[in-house]
Amino acid sequence: MTVAQTEKAKTKLKIEGRPGQTSPWLASPTVIFLFAVIGIPLAITVIYSLLDRAKIGMGVVWTFNPKAYKDLFVIENLDGTTGLDTRYLKVMWNSFKYSGITTIVTIVLSIPIAMWIATRAESKRNILVAAVTLPFWISILIRTYGLRQIIDDNGPIGWIMHKVGDANYHIIYTPIATVIGLIYVFLPFMILPIYASAERFDFRYAEAAYDLGAKRWTVFRRIVIPAIRPGIYAGIALVFIPALGSFLQSDMLGGGKTNMIANVIALNFGQARNWPFGCALSVFLILITLLFVWIIRKLGARTGTEVKLI
Amino acid sequence: MSSSFLQISNVKKTFTTPEGGEVHALDDVSLDINSGEFFVMLGPSGCGKTTLLRSIAGLEYPDSGTITLDGQRIDDLPAYDRPVNTVFQSYALFPHMTVGENIAFGLEMEKIEKSEITRRVSDALDQVKLSGLENRKPTQLSGGQQQRVALARALAKKPKVLLLDEPLSALDLKLRRGMQIELKRLQQDTGITFVFVTHDQEEAMSMGDRIAVFKDGKIIQLDTPREIYRRPVNSFVADFIGETNLLDGTADNLGVKVAGGGFIARELIAPDCQVPAAGQVTIAIRPEDFEISTTTGAISGIVRDVIFTGDSVRVHVDLGATEVVATLPSYGERVPDRGATISLNPLPQSARTVAS
């Protein structure tokens, strides 16, 4: 019985973990794989954004050139003078605006439906939750296509609008259609987290507040809303971030090919063949996304709710 | 029978709290458990008893000290190599296996022959009176039945020591009483050493051959149930085991002067207690050791509450500075009324001085 043996026993738990806890090295294949397939492409994106574009075809030339970032804001006129280029600022602003409107509208629609589902009997509740979850399993492409057919001038909405006398009805291939498309696609992402909070809400609090003399809408504002706030924060993160980088809605519904950031990135990797510029926009989008994640977490932390994205 | 079958020597275990503080779960604990003994570790939650049990099982590794079983050092063995088995507080039955598969699991790990496993599984189920339930899933069983499966699963391995971590705490009172008797009989029939952890002093007293009373990672007292009840080493044990009235007082040549009035004469105090000639002492008197005095008693006060409990009456007496409880027979003798002034005497040699 040596001292060394006791030392071995002591470190044993540290090395082997508790029963059933496997070695952390088990995660290494996954981490290495993801580093190669996610980490390296992201690094390449950053590097390429600082290089020259290829003279012919796609790709880059390995010379350092921060021109791509300059091109985001500065236009070179034919006569050699430079000026402020508002084209891409406008695209960024559009992306923000559309995503922001989408987020607000989905919140406004999701609170009532989440509360309504949460207050149904259990059997009915399960069906309704399934109804809200189902769109997750359906291709966004098909959903967006279906919406396009509905809001088309010749579609059912157009038919109704013409019947009620609005002969000028036309929203397809306008920014309005883009926003409707974003709302349509991301609505379930807002409903579900708010519902998860609403379901846990104990209505005895509402009764207590009512008993203390609060009016129905005061109860809603002062008791219900704070209780479902974590769900709202999670919903904002789950809607705003993907909406900001969305591609299909503005492409299929918005008409113009350069409505939102993602469309301009796609364009520069497609017909325009300006990879450094596309990469610079990607870097910009990543930074905005991370900044937003940070803000929403801070916001959550300040109100005592942990916003978890994964 | 070896005198030290399971030997625990100088075991220490310190946990770090999330706030960075240190908790001494086991503070230099040494203990010898005999072969074939029903040994109980008793104490309030957080006293270290469960940590010690888990250290024996190998689910916790002590920082220092040794654990020896039947002459073999086991504290550096992994849990799966130790010849001991545990009945967990939550039963920890495998939800994806049937009752039979649960019991067979441990035997399969020993690479025992299939037919032998089948035989031992059915023996184990017989032992806990659950024959015929092999193919049920644990979720289809009542709490009491799950408890028995957990017991059968551990016993089927024929362990040298069976460790039981508050196994009865989830059962209702009536079921618990029944299981206490059954466990005691099972232990006597199989002759396996049981180490039983509980925070219920009544359970400890009714089952244990010996009891170790734990507090703050230390063993405060280790003795038979009778001795611990009759001769608690300090006020904590006196209060934790059974019910005790603790009276502060000042000793003199004739006895102890109780603070706030009253006097306990030396002949009322147990002869093995050393009462100093002077100084502060604490007197412990069990409620059932009081009797009503018709003349001037040792202490007197006003009856605050009279609570009928069936076979006895609990009388709360306000002594002014403190309150005492006396348990009196509910029949025969006159039961005092609420508000009455009464005098109480401890039975001769029943009062004890205890260290605080």
Added chain:
Amino acid sequence: MSSTIAIAPKRRRLVNLRNFRGFRFISWSVLAFLYLPLLHVVIYSFNSSRIATIWESFSTRWYVKTLHNTDIQRALKNSLQVAFVATIFSTLFAVLAALGLVRMKRAGKTISWALIGAPLIIAEIVLAVGTLAFFIAAGIPLGKPGMMIAHTAFCIPFALLPINARLSQLEAAPFEAAADLGANEAQILRRITIPLLAPAIVAGALLAFAISIDDFITSFFIAGPGSTTLPVYIFGMIRSTVTPEVDAISTLLLLFSGIVLISSYVLNRRRR
């Protein structure tokens, strides 16, 4: 006290705080909004007209055309091949990650979670063009193998979600009991951990499959000629003249999703 005057209590409507006015209407409207476009797709798949938005008469001609369209068959085959490989590998990677992450500490844990979570946070287009650039730089040919790799990567977080949730719900007790009964680490993994995680692993695989088969953006950039997937093919159809064939193939895909979901639901029910 001979006569009692009955005072009629002022009728007050019982307040049910669980109901707020207008919520039911909004809810049904939202549900209609979610499902009408899909309903439109299903109905118009039976349109005999050549123009998808104008109803002519009932017909199954577009189904006949879809089922005989060899391009669609090829695209479907590509989609299924990519999805199967991506599902198997992403689920495997997710199980390994879930098991390993439990005991990972500090920096390792943060970096691992950042890599796993990246596809959920970063816009898909960014990762898609980044992957395209990487594949071209590394000489990995565009097409199915590349898509399989990329799909595996972004399916991992989806496969991981249910597995990790289940793992964090499991209590220590069954594992401790197994060790106590003589099972070593490998035996615990095989006999306890994997069986307890099984339903979540199936759910994770299903989620990964759905994500892969529906993916458009990544496939659009790295499919390359000849390995077009079904969503990329449909996107092409939508961009050119839209016939009800789009509705027919979409309806078939809806049906497929429905069958997968219902069978997984039934499977889950029976397990319980």
